[in-house]
Amino acid sequence: MSVHDKILKKERGKTLPLVISSESSAQQLLQAAEAKLKTFHHLPNISYVILHSDGLEVDKVPGSEESFTIQSFKDAIGKPFNRLTFFICAEKDYKTLRQGDETDNEVIIHPRWSMNRDNLEDTLPLCHSSPREESKPDQQKISVPISEKQLDKCTTETSTSSSSLTGSQCYSNYVDFYSPIVIEDKESSSEEESENIVSIKDPSVDVKAILSDLAMQILPNKVSRFNINRGDLWEGALRGFKRQSYDPTYTMLVKFTDDYGINEDGIDAGGPKREFLQLLMCHIKGHSLLEGKENEKFLRCDSTGLAKDEYYIIGRVIAVSLVHGGPAPHFFSRHFVEYICGKTDVSPSIEDVTDPDIQNVLQEIVSSTSLSILRDIMAKHSTVLLLAGCLHSIKDIGERESVVQDFLKWYFFSRNAACIERFKDGLSTLDVLQKILESPSAFEPYLCFSTQNLSSELVESIFRVEFSVAGSNKRREEGRIASYWADYLLDIEGNISSTDPTLEDIVMFATGLKMIPPLGFEPRPTIKFLHDNSPFPTANTCSNTLCLPLHSSYDSFKFHISFGILNSPGFGLY
Numbered sequence: 262m263s264v265h266d267k268i269l270k271k272e273r274g275k276t277l278p279l280v281i282s283s284e285s286s287a288q289q290l291l292q293a294a295e296a297k298l299k300t301f302h303h304l305p306n307i308s309y310v311i312l313h314s315d316g317l318e319v320d321k322v323p324g325s326e327e328s329f330t331i332q333s334f335k336d337a338i339g340k341p342f343n344r345l346t347f348f349i350c351a352e353k354d355y356k357t358l359r360q361g362d363e364t365d366n367e368v369i370i371h372p373r374w375s376m377n378r379d380n381l382e383d384t385l386p387l388c389h390s391s392p393r394e395e396s397k398p399d400q401q402k403i404s405v406p407i408s409e410k411q412l413d414k415c416t417t418e419t420s421t422s423s424s425s426l427t428g429s430q431c432y433s434n435y436v437d438f439y440s441p442i443v444i445e446d447k448e449s450s451s452e453e454e455s456e457n458i459v460s461i462k463d464p465s466v467d468v469k470a471i472l473s474d475l476a477m478q479i480l481p482n483k484v485s486r487f488n489i490n491r492g493d494l495w496e497g498a499l500r501g502f503k504r505q506s507y508d509p510t511y512t513m514l515v516k517f518t519d520d521y522g523i524n525e526d527g528i529d530a531g532g533p534k535r536e537f538l539q540l541l542m543c544h545i546k547g548h549s550l551l552e553g554k555e556n557e558k559f560l561r562c563d564s565t566g567l568a569k570d571e572y573y574i575i576g577r578v579i580a581v582s583l584v585h586g587g588p589a590p591h592f593f594s595r596h597f598v599e600y601i602c603g604k605t606d607v608s609p610s611i612e613d614v615t616d617p618d619i620q621n622v623l624q625e626i627v628s629s630t631s632l633s634i635l636r637d638i639m640a641k642h643s644t645v646l647l648l649a650g651c652l653h654s655i656k657d658i659g660e661r662e663s664v665v666q667d668f669l670k671w672y673f674f675s676r677n678a679a680c681i682e683r684f685k686d687g688l689s690t691l692d693v694l695q696k697i698l699e700s701p702s703a704f705e706p707y708l709c710f711s712t713q714n715l716s717s718e719l720v721e722s723i724f725r726v727e728f729s730v731a732g733s734n735k736r737r738e739e740g741r742i743a744s745y746w747a748d749y750l751l752d753i754e755g756n757i758s759s760t761d762p763t764l765e766d767i768v769m770f771a772t773g774l775k776m777i778p779p780l781g782f783e784p785r786p787t788i789k790f791l792h793d794n795s796p797f798p799t800a801n802t803c804s805n806t807l808c809l810p811l812h813s814s815y816d817s818f819k820f821h822i823s824f825g826i827l828n829s830p831g832f833g834l835y
Contacts, residue, residue: 262312264354269316271348275302276695277603283332287311287319290331294349301603308352318355319347466703471696472780475584478691483511489537490518495544498537502574509581509690513537531586531783532802535773538587541578546592550575550680552615556710557594559613560684562677572680576687576694584691586780589707598708600674601685601694602701609669619645619672623665632658639664649676707779715764715776717750723768723777724807726788739790742809745818746788752819762826770826771800771807797825 262269281293291311298304311319319329322337331345485508487501501507515533545551550571552561566572579590596609611623622642629635636655639646646652649671651664674681688694697704726743729735753764765775771786786805791798798821799808812818 262316262348262350264350264358267358269312269350269358276698277301278698281331283330283335285331287329290319290347291349294347298349305351309349310352310355312348312350312355314346314348316358466700468700468703468707468779469781471700471703472583475691475693475696476586476780478510479512479585480510481512483508484514485509485511487513487515487537488518489515491540494540495548498541498544498578499569499571499574502577503570509577509584513581513585532773532805534585535587535778535802536769538578538582538585539769539774542582542588542590542592545575545578545590548575553594553613554615556592557613558592559594559597559609559673560677560680562680567680567683570683572683573687576684577690578687580688580690580693583693583707583779586778586783588774588776589779591707591710591776593708595705595709596673598701598705601681601688602698607670607674608666609673611665611669614669614672623668626661627665629658629661632656635661715768717747717754717764719777720750720764720768721747723782724771724786724788727790729790735790735792738792738811742790742811742818743788745812745815746809748815749819749822761823766826770798770829771802772805773802796821798822799825800829 263272264270275298277297279293279297281290285293291309294311295304295309299306313319313323321327322329322333324337327333334345485501485504485506487497489497489501513534515537517533517537546558550561550563550566551558553559560572582588594609594613596607596613600607611620611627614620614623622645625638625642626635629638632655635658639652639655643652646664646668649668651668651671655661655664685694688697697708726739728739728743750764750767753761753767762770768777769775772782774782782805784805786807789806789808791808791810794811796810796812798810800806801808810818810821812821
């Protein structure tokens with residue numbers, strides 16, 4: 262936290278998980294927090310204080326004179342928390358703020374605009390709230406002065422009436438306030454898990470629920486416009502995301518143009534936005550600023566891209582896509598994701614390097630059979646090793662692996678440090694990076710490649726079928742076409758013919774996305790039937806509606822469905 266306009270505010274993008282003993286005192290907690298935050302965020306070497314979410318210093322167990330320890334704090338709360346939230350603040354700022362509070366004799370609390378927390382089990386009994394939209398410079402902030410006596414009364418009522426609605430909201434506000442330091446209790450994890458926090462699996466973490474909570478920041482009555490030509494997608498995206506009026510909390514309105522500059526028919530009610538985000542993910546995956554295997558990408562240092570701040574835009578696009586209902590990337594290397602999540606023992610392999618010359622150098626080093634050969638190889642490639650800081654005296658043949666690992670860490674991370682930091686800054690948009698750092702294992706399947714593909718059964722279950730009145734002639738025809746549709750999906754799943762679309766093409770045709778997004782489809786995709794003798798399918802990607810034509814035979818149905826989907830490349834072009 263830092264002080265802005267006499268108010269303590271969270272420093273965005275600086276959340277880090279911290280594993281520490283439950284017997285740690287406030288001073289030990291502060292030292293550990295300082296060390297980690299200084300390591301990863303280069304904080305100034307000044308004195309800090311450790312704070313609760315309500316801005317009070319961590320010293321005694323609340324409501325007693327007992328010295329603070331994590332365990333005594335948990336015992337006082339009365340619930341077996343495995344995760345607690347604290348903050349650090351510059352001591353001089355905090356003392357200045359407290360002196361001002363004593364003079365003014367009031368506490369300023371910003372009201373939270375909306376709450377939607379179904380699970381209030383992991384919350385703490387302190388009353389404090391904050392504005393969800395406080396970062397918007399053009400929005401007026403509301404301050405509600407509350408006396409210390411009133412604040413004490415609110416805290417007391419909350420702790421004694423946790424079952425009431427007001428108490429629950431106060432409980433929720435405490436944890437929901439901000440979370441820059443997360444403490445994982447060693448007693449709830451194995452020793453191995455404590456050393457490697459990134460690998461901890463938490464099945465209770467619901468990514469959809471997390472993103473739904475972040476999506477509450479989106480303002481439906483505010484719009485950020487994008488004018489996009491598919492032939493110049495990335496340049497159009499850069500213009501839109503860099504525009505001074507762009508705000509990630511505004512609803513996206515995307516207008517596509519065809520190749521001749523004529524505006525395509527159709528108003529964006531969700532469909533063009535989803536297609537735009539889908540196309541952006543495909544473009545980013547193949548962008549020159551990324552390198553690596555097909556579905557295991559790392560950032561690649563590029564001075565031009567850094568000058569244009571494209572790394573920041575890539576991170577921002579991914580964050581915006583996740584929160585605005587678009588697709589997840591699914592193409593980053595797990596080593597890269599682990600690194601940006603703070604894991605220190607990341608070990609990329611030689612196979613991750615796409616430069617054949619660099620690969621050959623590393624293969625020669627790792628394949629050396631004697632100390633003299635190893636020294637000769639390192640001398641031969643001294644220029645490359647010196648650049649990476651890996652050229653030093655070798656006394657044992659076993660050091661070859663450490664040389665290679667040091668080089669790989671430099672190659673993928675150290676030399677790209679500036680690019681990675683700007684990418685993380687962009688990923689911090691809408692607090693996405695903060696949530697990833699809190700639950701890295703839960704987000705990993707969405708950032709990295711997943712082998713889970715669409716199946717005919719899954720695609721069929723995505724759609725809700727709207728039939729006519731039971732017993733009518735239309736209903737009988739629709740039942741027959743519905744069976745054709747189910748068989749068609751089975752045939753597509755088992756067919757690799759280029760004359761038929763894929764299951765991804767079908768979902769793209771109906772919704773604007775090739776895969777189910779992390780937030781799910783809203784509204785749920787629907788199948789309707791065309792009774793106007795139209796032979797081809799149509800779709801409304803804004804309402805996620807697929808309209809199937811009526812045919813007298815399955816072969817005719819299959820031909821026209823495949824032809825229609827494969828020849829509908831964009832909105833308004835049915």
